[in-house]
Amino acid sequence: MKFIHTADWHLGKLVHGVYMTENQRAALEQFVSIVEEEKPDAVVIAGDLYDRSVPPTDAVELLDEILFKINVELKTPVVAIAGNHDSAERLSFGSSWYKHSQFYLTGKLTNNFKPVQINGVNFYLVPYAEPGVVRQLVEDDSIHSHQEAMKAMIGKIEENLNPNEPNVLVGHAFVLGGQTSDSERILSVGGSGCVGAELFAPFSYTALGHLHSPDAINHEKVKYSGSLLKYSFSEAKQRKSISIIEMDEKGNFSHRYRSLTPKHDMREIEGHIEELLDPNFYGNEQVDDYLKITLLDEGALLDPINKLRQVYPNVLHLEKKINLTDSKRKQSYIALKSEKKSEIDLFEQFYTDMTTSDFTTEKRDVMTEIIQKVLREEGVR
Amino acid sequence: MKFIHTADWHLGKLVHGVYMTENQRAALEQFVSIVEEEKPDAVVIAGDLYDRSVPPTDAVELLDEILFKINVELKTPVVAIAGNHDSAERLSFGSSWYKHSQFYLTGKLTNNFKPVQINGVNFYLVPYAEPGVVRQLVEDDSIHSHQEAMKAMIGKIEENLNPNEPNVLVGHAFVLGGQTSDSERILSVGGSGCVGAELFAPFSYTALGHLHSPDAINHEKVKYSGSLLKYSFSEAKQRKSISIIEMDEKGNFSHRYRSLTPKHDMREIEGHIEELLDPNFYGNEQVDDYLKITLLDEGALLDPINKLRQVYPNVLHLEKKINLTDSKRKQSYIALKSEKKSEIDLFEQFYTDMTTSDFTTEKRDVMTEIIQKVLREEGVR
Structure with missing residues (x-):
């Protein structure tokens, strides 16, 4: 029995003000092609199909269309x-x-904890739920954490679980604990939001959603598929893939990844603006990726975002790295805090921070005159 | 072939701040019983299933549940x-x-204008659409009004319509024009929001939604079912029902109503507060109906809403009828507009409006003293 494990599609997601829908459509079309090619007996989606409770209508239409292709056209459960x-x-x-x-x-x-049976495999579906909801459902007042809630639900499942059959749990939770780690320790660190991986011991495979990296935990039988796409720059270095599981009638399985290639990757680049705008540099770059650019220039820059967007149309975030370890600057920052400075001294400091030139006596004289004129006109002095 | 025509359920509707969900559930349970009893070949719902584009989740659950009962459990198309x-x-x-x-x-x-065929009857489904949407869809730039849009869509339908078969249009529009009325005139009055009933001539029956009264138009073949419940006090005197249509293979049909009895009716009552709070009066009333109460009392009343709610828990709206035909009051209102009055004169007017007593010289003296004291303390005079 072969199934595909995916999760965290987050349809309708907005990243730095940009809707990911077009990118999601492209990734899901790849996904449909993989389903066509692999001909799995089932596709498992472990939660967060949408990014929010009321997704935009084009996300609703996209999900409808993709699930129709997979389920009705390709006849895949x-x-x-x-x-x-x-x-x-x-x-x-x-x-x-x-x-x-x-x-x-x-x-x-x-409180129907009966499995869905597909080709001899039992799938136990455990959607995300707050501990309070589980507490009411299983009528157990001692449930306060996600760990206790999951434990109680798995307890209910175990009442009728046949350990000699292949059993798969599909869940959406923050699960911690690789096979080598001490889960006790992790739980005491992780707090009430986490669930220990050891709870899933009764299952042949646990198909998880919630964490966006397929490498979020390192466990033989409890796995995240990772999200469909990178959804923040903190995921820039994560690989994105879906998992293909082939399971025998005893629950033994092989597991492999198939990667998804995004239409626009999400990456971070760093450099001086001149270098980034040099065709010798960007000639080798996927310039239409979603980018976070960190500028290393020290001086003030005139409208850097628009200059960069002429080359990189999808800059989502721009920042400047200011090196505060430089002793002169460090000092001036400290000085700023401790004394009340005159306008001209403040300007000198600003000029020094923003440019790489010296603030010469001539410049100082010109600026002094301007400041005095302004102050006179405003009637301050 | 027998079908039930209903429309305008407006699940998730809020009337004067009160969710109608409980009332809607009760009405829909009656509806399900009627379906069980009548065993129609189809149930037709002509739009406005929900009251808004993002309905509350309990309305979503209610619709899911009711449609499941009708369609899956009772196997009714x-x-x-x-x-x-x-x-x-x-x-x-x-x-x-x-x-x-x-x-x-x-x-x-x-632009798929093909019908749904059920037991030999062709149902043409025309959901509500803005004229601009239809203009794009049928690629006709001359479409600007609902009349033009509906005409174009019906034109498309007619291309493949067999007039010898029973054809039913299901639509959601503001349709005017009984069989005896001059639709030209109505359209020139009604403006671009309206659609003339004569457009539906090609159909054996037109099942409409939008207007909430089954009596909104008086046409032999073009009919509104009316809404599930009364949704505003302007509907207080409307009857609420569903329509049962039995149609032969030539499109001839019989039409009858089955009324729905709301859990709480929506009514208007009028009277003096003393009378309304008298057990001899309310003993015969359905006190838990949704009520608009109009008080006829002239004087000021202390907290009338809470007194009334002790008897009538579902007062949704309370108003007072002030008789402005009384010449003295009329005069004083006019006076108010045309002169700038002193505080004491304004108070006198207020006192006269709110009570049935005279504003005697003693009262005037006491009040004058109070006003002067306040003005002195506030430093106004």
């Missing part, structure tokens, strides 16, 4: 749960009808 | 379109899957 970004109730609408064509969608957690 | 209150895109999600079980939902208008 789909198993999906709501993540913390989805609205469980809104996502659930219509799910009773989807079962016809083996599209199993669990938005809202219920 | 459902034909539904989006109205102007629905989000076409959000409502459309999943509609490809619903067709499995003969649940035909058209949210967004497309």
Whole structure:
């Protein structure tokens, strides 16, 4: 039995003010091609299909279209749960009808812990839920943390679980603890938001969503697929992929990744503006990637964002690195704090910080005159 | 072939700050019972299933539940379109899957004007659309009004319509023109929002939504079902019902109403507060109806809303009728507009309006003293 594990599509996501929909469409079209090629027995989506409870309408249309292609056109069973970004109730609408064509969608957690069976594998669907919701559902007042909630739900599942069959849990949670780590320690560090990986021991495979890197934990049987795309610059160095699992009737499985190539990658580059605008440099670059650019120039720059956008149309974030270890500057910053300075001294400091030139006596004289004129006109002195 | 025509459920509706969901649930449960009893071949819902594009989650859950009962449990085909209150895109999600079980939902208008065929009847689904949307869709720049848009769409439908078969149009529009009226005249009065009933001549029956009264037009073949419930006090005197249509293979039909009894009716009552709070009066009243109360008392009343709510818990609106035909008051109102009055004169007027007593010289003296004291303390005089 072969299934694909994916999660965290975050349709409708806005990154630095830019909708990712076009990029998401391109990635999902690749995904559909992989489904066509791999012909899995199921596609598992472990939560956060949308980025928010009320996604924009084009995200709604995109999800509808992609799931239709996979489930109806390619006749692939789909198993999906709501993540913390989805609205469980809104996502659930219509799910009773989807079962016809083996599209199993669990938005809202219920106390039906029966599995969905596909080709001999039992899929247990555990959508994201707050501990308070689980507390009410299983009627156990001692539940206050995600760890306790997950433990209780897995307890319910175990009541009817046949350990001799291949069992897969599909969940959306912040799971910590590789196979070599001490989960006790991790839980005491991680706090109530985390769930220890050891809870998933009853399952042949645990298909997780929530953390965006497929390398978020290093566990033999408990795995994140990672998100569809990079959704922040902190993910710039993460690989993005989907997982292909082939499982035998005893629950033993092989696991491999297939990477997704984004239409626009999300990257960070760093340099002096002159260098970045030099065709010898950007000639080798994917200039339309989503970029965070860090400028190393020390002086003031005239409208750097627009200059950069002429070469790199998708600059999402621009920042300047100011080296504060330079002793002169360090001193001047400290000085700024401790004394009340005259206008001319403040200007000198500003000029020195913003340019690489010296603030000569001539410059000082010109500026002094201007300042005095302004102050006179304003009637300050 | 028998079908039920309903429309304008407006799930998630808030009336004077009160969610109608509980009332809507009760009405829809009655509706389900009628479906169970009548065993129609189809249920037609002519738009405005929800009250807004992003309905509250309990409205989403209610719609899901009711449609599941009708379509899946009772195995009744459902034909539904989006109205102007629905989000076409959000409502459309999943509609490809619903067709499995003969649940035909058209949210967004497309240029597929093919009918849905159920038991020999062709249902043409025309969801609400702005004229601009239709203009683009049918590529006709001359379309600017709803009349022109509907005419163009019906033109498209007619290209493949077989007039010898029973044809039903399901639409959501502001349709005017009974069979006896001059539709030309109506259109010139009604403006661009209206659609003339004569456009629907090619159809055996036109199942409309938008106007909330089943009596909104008086036409043999073009009909509104009216809304599920009364949704404003302007509808207080309207009857609320669903329509049962039985149609033969030539498109001839019989039409009857089945009324829905709301859990809480929406009514207007009028009287003096003393009378309304008298058990002899309210003993015969459905005190928990949604009420608009008009008080006829002339004097000032101390906290009338809370007194009334002890008897009538669902007062949604309270107003007082002031009889301005009384010549003295009329005069004083006019006076108020035309002169600048002293504080004491303004108070006298207020006192006279609010009470039924005379403003005696003693009262005037006491009040004058108070006013002067206040003005002195405030340093005004």
